[in-house]
Amino acid sequence: MRPIGFVVRNSSPILLAREVLWRTRRLWNKKRFLSTVHHSGGQFRLRWPEYYRPEVSLCSARASAVMVSVADQVCSGQFPFLGYGTLDLGRLPRWNLDFVSGKDWPLVSAEEISTVRHDGSDVKVPWELSRLQHLPVLGKAYRLTGREQYRTTSMDLVADWAEQNPVGVGVNWTVPMEAALRAMSICFLVNLLGPARPDEREWLRAVERSLREHLLFVESHIEFSHLYRGNHYLANIVGLFCLAVFLEGPGMEERRAHYASKIEQEMLREVYEDGGNYEASTGYHVLVTQLFTSAFLLMRSDGISPDPRFVDRLRAMYRWMGALADSAGKLPQVGDCDDGRVELLFDDLDQMEHLPVEARNSLQVASLLRLGVALLTDPLSSAGEDGLWYGVGAKADAMEDSARAQSASTSLFPHSGIAVGRRGLAEALFFAVPNGIGGMGGHTHNDKLSIVLRLDNDELLCDSGTCFYTREAEVRNRFRSTAAHNTVIVDGQEQNSIPMRPNALFCLGNEAEVSPIEFSQENGDLRLRAAHFGYRNFGVTHLRSLRLDDHGLYLEDCLEGRGKHRFEHNLHLPPAWKVEVLRNAGNEISFRICGPRSISMVMRAPAEMHATCGNISLSRCYGATFAGTRISAAGDGLLPLSIHTHITWDA
Numbered sequence: 001m002r003p004i005g006f007v008v009r010n011s012s013p014i015l016l017a018r019e020v021l022w023r024t025r026r027l028w029n030k031k032r033f034l035s036t037v038h039h040s041g042g043q044f045r046l047r048w049p050e051y052y053r054p055e056v057s058l059c060s061a062r063a064s065a066v067m068v069s070v071a072d073q074v075c076s077g078q079f080p081f082l083g084y085g086t087l088d089l090g091r092l093p094r095w096n097l098d099f100v101s102g103k104d105w106p107l108v109s110a111e112e113i114s115t116v117r118h119d120g121s122d123v124k125v126p127w128e129l130s131r132l133q134h135l136p137v138l139g140k141a142y143r144l145t146g147r148e149q150y151r152t153t154s155m156d157l158v159a160d161w162a163e164q165n166p167v168g169v170g171v172n173w174t175v176p177m178e179a180a181l182r183a184m185s186i187c188f189l190v191n192l193l194g195p196a197r198p199d200e201r202e203w204l205r206a207v208e209r210s211l212r213e214h215l216l217f218v219e220s221h222i223e224f225s226h227l228y229r230g231n232h233y234l235a236n237i238v239g240l241f242c243l244a245v246f247l248e249g250p251g252m253e254e255r256r257a258h259y260a261s262k263i264e265q266e267m268l269r270e271v272y273e274d275g276g277n278y279e280a281s282t283g284y285h286v287l288v289t290q291l292f293t294s295a296f297l298l299m300r301s302d303g304i305s306p307d308p309r310f311v312d313r314l315r316a317m318y319r320w321m322g323a324l325a326d327s328a329g330k331l332p333q334v335g336d337c338d339d340g341r342v343e344l345l346f347d348d349l350d351q352m353e354h355l356p357v358e359a360r361n362s363l364q365v366a367s368l369l370r371l372g373v374a375l376l377t378d379p380l381s382s383a384g385e386d387g388l389w390y391g392v393g394a395k396a397d398a399m400e401d402s403a404r405a406q407s408a409s410t411s412l413f414p415h416s417g418i419a420v421g422r423r424g425l426a427e428a429l430f431f432a433v434p435n436g437i438g439g440m441g442g443h444t445h446n447d448k449l450s451i452v453l454r455l456d457n458d459e460l461l462c463d464s465g466t467c468f469y470t471r472e473a474e475v476r477n478r479f480r481s482t483a484a485h486n487t488v489i490v491d492g493q494e495q496n497s498i499p500m501r502p503n504a505l506f507c508l509g510n511e512a513e514v515s516p517i518e519f520s521q522e523n524g525d526l527r528l529r530a531a532h533f534g535y536r537n538f539g540v541t542h543l544r545s546l547r548l549d550d551h552g553l554y555l556e557d558c559l560e561g562r563g564k565h566r567f568e569h570n571l572h573l574p575p576a577w578k579v580e581v582l583r584n585a586g587n588e589i590s591f592r593i594c595g596p597r598s599i600s601m602v603m604r605a606p607a608e609m610h611a612t613c614g615n616i617s618l619s620r621c622y623g624a625t626f627a628g629t630r631i632s633a634a635g636d637g638l639l640p641l642s643i644h645t646h647i648t649w650d651a
Contacts, residue, residue, distance in 0.1 A: 018226045022224070022226060026220075026221070026224075029219075030111075030221055032220070033168065034167070036220065037167055043212075043249045044211070044212045044215075044247045044248065044252070046207070046208055046211075046246060048191070048194050049245050051187075051191045051297060051301045052191050054140075054143050054192075054389050054391070055389075056388070058388050060385065063346060066349050066354075067140050067144060070134075070349050071141030071153075072141075075138075075153045077089060077091040077093070079093065080349075081128065081623075082348055082352065082357075082362050082621045083357065083362070083623035083624040084624070085357045086352070089129070091156075092157070093129060095161055095164050095170075095172060096126050096164075096165075096170050097125075097126060098123070098125040098126060100125055100471075100623065101120045103119060103121040105126065105170060106170075107169055109168060110168055110169060113170070115171060115470075118473065121470075121471065122469065122471040123470060124470070126171055127171075130161065130178065131181045131182050131185060132158070132161065132182050132186060133181075133185050133344050135154050135157065135158065136185060136189055136192060137344060138150045138151075138154035139154060139191075139193055142192065143192055154189055158189065158203075158206075158210070159203060162210045168217070175223075175232070176217065176223050176235075177231070179214050179218050180214070180218050180242075181235055183239050183242065183243055184238075184239050184294065184342060186207060186211060187242050190207060191246070211247060215240065215243045215247070218236050218240055218243075219240065222237075224236070230270065230284075230442065231279065234263075234270060234292075235291060237262045237263055240255065241255075241256065241260055244256040245302050263310075264309070267292060267309075268310075270288065271292075271316070271317060272413075273313075273316070273415055274320065274413040275313070275315075275316030275320030275416075276320050276415060276418065278436060278437060278438070279436040279437060281334060281336050281436065282324065282332060282335065283333070283335065283337025283443075284340070285317070285321065286365055287340040287341065287342070288317075289321065289368070290342040292310075292314050292317065293342075293375070294343070296310075296311070314372075314376060317372075318369065318373065318376060318377075323413070324418065324420060327457055328364070328366060328457060329347070329370075330365075331363035331365060332429055332452040332459075333363065333462070333463035333464070334418075334447065335447070336442075337363065337622065338622045339362040339621060345365060347364045351364065360621050361620040362620065363620070367385060367387075370383050370384035370387060371384065371386050371390070374387050375387075409421065409422050409521075409526060410519060410521075410526060412517060414516055414517070417431065417433040417530075418433060421528060421548045423526055423548045424651060425456045426453065426454065426553065426649075427454040428454075428526075428528075429451060429452040430451055430530070430546055431447055431448070431450050431452075432515065432516070432517050432532065433448070434513070435508065440508075440510070441496065441507060441508025442508070443506070444480075445463075445481075445484070445485065446481055446484075446512070446534075447482075448487060448532035449530060449531075449532055449557075450463065451486050451487075451546065452486070453647070455596070455599075456596065456597070460573060461571055463484075463572070464484035464485065464572055464616070464617075464618050464628075465479060465619030465620055465625075467479045467617070467625055473505060477498050477505075481498065482494050483570055485572075488544075488557050488559070488567055488569045488570075489569075489570070490566070490567055491535070491540075492566065493538070494534070495511065495512035495535070496510060496511050497509030511533070511534045511537065512532045512533065512534030513534075514530060514531070514532045515530050515531040515532070518530065525548065526546075527545065529545045529546070530543075539561040539562060540559055540560065541559075541561065542559060543559075544557050551650075552646060552647055552649065553647045554644070554646050554647075555643075556643070556645075557643040557644075557645070559640060559642075559643075560639065561640065562639055563639060565637070566635070566636050567634065567636075567641075569633045569634075569643055570630055570631070570632050571630070571645075572616060572618065572628055572629070573628055574628050575628055576595045577594070577595035579591055579613050579631060581613050584610060584611040584612075585609065585610050585611070586609065587604060587605060587607070588604045589602070589609055589610075589611040591611070591631060597649055597650060598649070598650060599648070600646075601645070601646070601647050602646045603633045603644065604643070604644045605642070605643045605644070606637060606641050606642075607637030610633070610634055610635065611633050612632045615628070616628050
């Protein structure tokens with residue numbers, strides 16, 4: 001997150017005083033944590049809420065086969081992940097190991113552990129495994145088939161994790177969010193396996209002890225702040241609400257009411273009125289939508305009626321995704337994406353089973369969209385394979401039209417700073433996204449005025465993605481840089497400054513304020529326009545106008561200011577497209593692009609430009625990259641000047 005100095009400078013004295021008091025209290029809670037755990041044994045017992053309402057008889061043969069195949073792999077010690085492929089980690093894996101770099105974390109007090117070590121390791125690898133999100137897959141395979149191996153394997157994994165990760169020890173007890181998501185996975189498994197058998201009582205008591213430890217750990221280390229908070233704190237309170245729903249004991253009823261109220265409050269804080277999550281990231285929008293959806297389902301299972309404002313805002317989150325997704329339910333990459341889930345989607349499992357890593361996309365979320373429609377819009381609509389587990393909808397093989405809400409020619413999300421224009425076979429997505437969490441950045445990229453262009457569902461111009469976080473700082477910063485996005489660089493500067501300090505991988509300046517997106521239509525053509533001010537320190541404003549008609553996309557990039565400046569206009573294409581440079585120098589440069597269809601591209605400017613075209617790494621899943629193409633046009637010119645880009649295709 002952003003250095004505390006930035007937050008202090010932008011906060012009121014009263015808020016800062018409240019923050020100091022809160023941090024003092026949390027420090028005291030952390031110090032008392034282990035003694036609290038040791039003196040609270042035996043007071044919590046599992047409840048059996050109706051979280052899942054499986055309609056397994058409606059599950060398609062294909063979906064059953066996918067679920068069972070993934071479960072079979074886990075039973076044999078093969079663990080599938082979206083971005084890492086399927087790895088042989090052993091039936092009982094090493095939970096503190098980064099299996100990519102081969103480096104692990106010691107089993108010492110979590111307070112002594114550094115999660116970011118700049119040695120080529122990535123802490124998200126053991127964290128991802130220790131979220132135990134393969135457990136509900138095993139539980140569902142058991143419900144589908146009745147085979148004992150899925151039940152016994154899942155129980156063995158839970159028991160081994162608890163034995164190998166004593167409470168408060170090791171890297172998997174360093175962050176409350178990880179503990180909260182892990183606890184939810186265990187609760188979901190128990191729900192799918194329940195009721196427990198008489199010979200499983202010892203295992204059940206061990207699960208109750210572990211869930212108690214998770215509850216007390218998250219409560220005493222909760223990632224709350226009066227100054228800033230996001231998906232970590234939300235995961236904390238949703239996980240605590242889940243634990244309160246699945247456990248009974250002293251104070252649990254009060255916890256259920258308390259955390260349900262906190263979740264409803266956080267919805268209004270973290271989600272704009274237009275449905276967008278305020279962290280400026282499509283990947284984290286998916287995670288946050290899942291968190292709020294899980295909270296909604298938990299409320300339903302406990303007979304709690306959520307605040308109508310919570311339901312309305314959750315419905316808006318699904319509309320937001322439906323508008324940005326293509327007709328197959330695939331969202332564009334915007335900001336960070338680390339494949340985070342509350343529970344693995346059917347889309348995830350299907351890709352793990354049938355696609356090579358380089359073809360996977362963690363923002364393929366058609367099943368989540370269908371579930372949202374069925375839960376919140378039309379309970380009789382098709383909810384797809386994921387919805388069957390919650391007792392909504394019937395099986396479906398394609399994304400419903402209703403999930404692509406706001407499918408008119410234009411969808412404008414003013415608070416999120418996103419517009420989606422559709423004309424003929426083309427979809428243009430235009431991003432003037434404010435930095436996340438009120439300017440703090442965090443998961444924001446330098447993508448102001450960037451675009452994504454789809455033709456008949458194929459991305460022609462794409463975002464570069466994320467790759468990874470802590471494994472290599474230089475790569476992390478390259479993927480979030482201005483050069484990694486379809487926009488213009490001036491004088492080689494970043495739109496928002498990127499600190500080069502090793503511990504600043506989630507810090508970003510807030511120089512690039514954006515204007516609201518202006519929208520108009522003339523003679524049926526769609527026009528969008530916005531500006532950003534990230535170059536104001538050297539007297540330059542970037543204003544981009546976009547026009548979309550049946551045959552092409554027309555961009556005009558106005559650089560307003562004075563004096564001579566260097567500009568560089570970059571565009572990124574996935575591997576389905578091959579680029580030929582027809583003219584690479586002068587006031588006009590041109591390209592031929594071949595792929596799913598033939599494309600012509602021409603750039604003009606009142607300055608001598610030089611074109612280059614080369615390979616670039618793109619990412620669609622955390623930890624994985626594939627080769628794409630970057631087209632770059634660079635030149636020097638006196639301001640003000642305009643760069644005109646025409647991309648045309650056959651209808």
